[in-house]
Amino acid sequence: MPEPVHVHLDAVGGIAGDMFAAALLDAFPDLRSRVFADLAAVAPAGAGTAALTEGVSGGIAAYRFGLAGGPVEHDGHHGHGTSLAELTRRIESASLHPGTAKQALGILRLLGECESRLHRIPVDEIHLHELGDWDSLLDVVAAGSILGALGHCSWSISDLPRGSGTVRTQHGLLPVPAPATVELLKGFRWRDDGIAGERVTPTGAAILAHLAPAMQPPARGLTLRTSGTGAGTRELPGLPNVLRALVFDVEAASAESPGKADEVIVIAFDIDDMTGEEIGVAADRLRAAEGVLDLSLGSRFGKKNRPITDFRLLIRPQALAPVSMLCFEETSTLGLRWRREQRLCLPRASEQMKVEGTTLRRKRAERPGGQSSLKVESDDLAGIEGLIHRRSVRARGERGEGEP
Numbered sequence: 001m002p003e004p005v006h007v008h009l010d011a012v013g014g015i016a017g018d019m020f021a022a023a024l025l026d027a028f029p030d031l032r033s034r035v036f037a038d039l040a041a042v043a044p045a046g047a048g049t050a051a052l053t054e055g056v057s058g059g060i061a062a063y064r065f066g067l068a069g070g071p072v073e074h075d076g077h078h079g080h081g082t083s084l085a086e087l088t089r090r091i092e093s094a095s096l097h098p099g100t101a102k103q104a105l106g107i108l109r110l111l112g113e114c115e116s117r118l119h120r121i122p123v124d125e126i127h128l129h130e131l132g133d134w135d136s137l138l139d140v141v142a143a144g145s146i147l148g149a150l151g152h153c154s155w156s157i158s159d160l161p162r163g164s165g166t167v168r169t170q171h172g173l174l175p176v177p178a179p180a181t182v183e184l185l186k187g188f189r190w191r192d193d194g195i196a197g198e199r200v201t202p203t204g205a206a207i208l209a210h211l212a213p214a215m216q217p218p219a220r221g222l223t224l225r226t227s228g229t230g231a232g233t234r235e236l237p238g239l240p241n242v243l244r245a246l247v248f249d250v251e252a253a254s255a256e257s258p259g260k261a262d263e264v265i266v267i268a269f270d271i272d273d274m275t276g277e278e279i280g281v282a283a284d285r286l287r288a289a290e291g292v293l294d295l296s297l298g299s300r301f302g303k304k305n306r307p308i309t310d311f312r313l314l315i316r317p318q319a320l321a322p323v324s325m326l327c328f329e330e331t332s333t334l335g336l337r338w339r340r341e342q343r344l345c346l347p348r349a350s351e352q353m354k355v356e357g358t359t360l361r362r363k364r365a366e367r368p369g370g371q372s373s374l375k376v377e378s379d380d381l382a383g384i385e386g387l388i389h390r391r392s393v394r395a396r397g398e399r400g401e402g403e404p
Contacts, residue, residue, distance in 0.1 A: 014199030
């Protein structure tokens, strides 16, 4: 889309691949020709034709997405299973719109890696029962086409309905949420609305996991542009089985409020029984973990005047569960504190400068009023002697006397 938008997914009934495609094609009708052309390019012979049909769920008008001739029952676990490699080749060899293959393969890869971990099978040996039939694979391709067209918009999602009971799969009866769904959606928030059944399918979970890097809470004061509603095939007792897509216009940051606002989680805990060497190793491993934005250490005195080391981690919201477990694994802490915080970040970019034949990396930050600040990476300055006359000048991104 040419203008920046924020899309909030309201999982009233839950989310599945077909519900996602239907809701977004309702909200962005101009994408329909693109999506259906991509689906036709990938469809195997005799697979049928994808269609978007009008319907009602729980008294709410909604669209359903599936094969022409009636909605296909999406229990999420039918078909004989197709190898991940075969599905990948089909998408890579098709003539698709820009961005479709990249997004669809990203979703597909998440499903494959998840199945590999759950069943202890190498990725190249995985057969995806979830996408064994064309009516399931089309959900992934449709989602890929939609995401490829929308570009760099931001996303958010309501708490997900947990459901309950069991679901029949190629591996037999499995608990709800299915193991693949649980694995993919670690760090997402859930709710129990008392309605049983599978409410989030593995394909729906893979789409959300793929969108996780672009997930952020909607800013205050957004203007609602449009909305779309996609329905699932199952009827829920007393509740519309729908996914709503609420599309908001996003205003560019003003000079009074520059930069990009998003939400982060702060994890904090104290340590008083680890050695300095152990703390150093733990800090390095936590900093390297996926989803960790920053880690700092502080020194204070605790009970009985014991010296303590205070850990503070800044992480992405979706990384809360895995990073919390890593804190318990890498340190001796018995408990964690965490909170959600809003932050505002100035636009920044990395660039390089040549000084006396040496390439130095520096970071440029755009500040209010069109001003910018520069700072050279500290690691690139370590070999320069003399703090005042050379190193401090280079640190500000300036050139010394006589330098090119």
